[in-house]
Amino acid sequence: MDDLVLLRHEMATLWGVDAYGRHEPAPDVAVAVARDGVTVRADVRLPAGVRARITADGTATDVLDRARRVLGAGATVTSGPSFLVEHATLPDTPGLLRSDAPVPPALVPARPVRWWQPGEWADLLAGALGPWAMLVADGHVRALCHTPRASGRYAEAGVWTHPDHRRRGYAGAVTAAWAVTARREYPVLFYSTSADNRASAGVARSLGLRPLGDIWQFRR
Structure with a gap:
């Protein structure tokens, strides 16, 4: 294609x-x-x-x-x-959790309060919002990659890293782990970002993602 x-x-x-x-x-x-x-x-x-x-x-x-x-x-x-996302290898990163494994009970209260509502967090952990991967340390979520949009054979990566823990490679680790998990359900995986988000573009480069092009949006 x-x-x-x-x-x-x-x-x-x-x-x-x-x-x-x-x-x-x-x-x-x-x-x-x-x-x-x-x-x-x-x-x-x-x-x-x-x-x-x-x-x-x-x-x-x-x-x-x-x-x-x-x-x-x-x-x-x-x-x-x-x-x-053409290729994905599960990283050897301590604290990585994925939606295709049992959810530890301690993950329920680890919800990033400012970014996830209780109901959405419960649905995410239950698998109702699609595949996900997250990095957890000391009972706190450091980074998360989930599936904000999916349709048929296609899914989009949604990546979040806690502001206090950026530039440590966490976003790349959870994105790679998400891709390994999501590929079982969606053969084609996309990753997109904004032109001014250099950190996000750096994640794409570090994972060797294939550039497709640019999407321009016009809103009145």
Whole structure:
């Protein structure tokens, strides 16, 4: 499967339905740019004429410039690279826990309070929110990789590291462990980040993830 097709599937996964049946708000326009071309996803709420103008054929530069002009100067534009997780090896890191093993009782009260609601944490540990991997030390969660979005054969990595424990390789460890576990259910795994998140891009490089291209988002 070529990079552009994979990016189409990733966009459909990112702005699909989560485990609670909630739709992630899609951008007005999303443009995926790969080495082998460009593909555009225009929100159905846009007028048909606007969608037709934005999705017309053209180079990546043409399409991005057209989206800016059509949506107006007030549109917020963000972008970031996307990667394919092709290979995953379980790291030998003490304290790694995964969703395919029994959950230690001590993990229940280890919920990162500021970032997870009690009900969501319980659902995560029960496996209702998809595969996950986390690194736990001294009864506290240092880093977590879970499955915020999945659809059919595809799943997206969601990575969080406690602010006090960043730049220690924890994000890479939990992402690799998540990939080993998630691959049993989802053959195609994606990892994406924002253009200004250098630490996250560094995780992708350290794991040898395959770059697919960039996804641009336009929101009015």
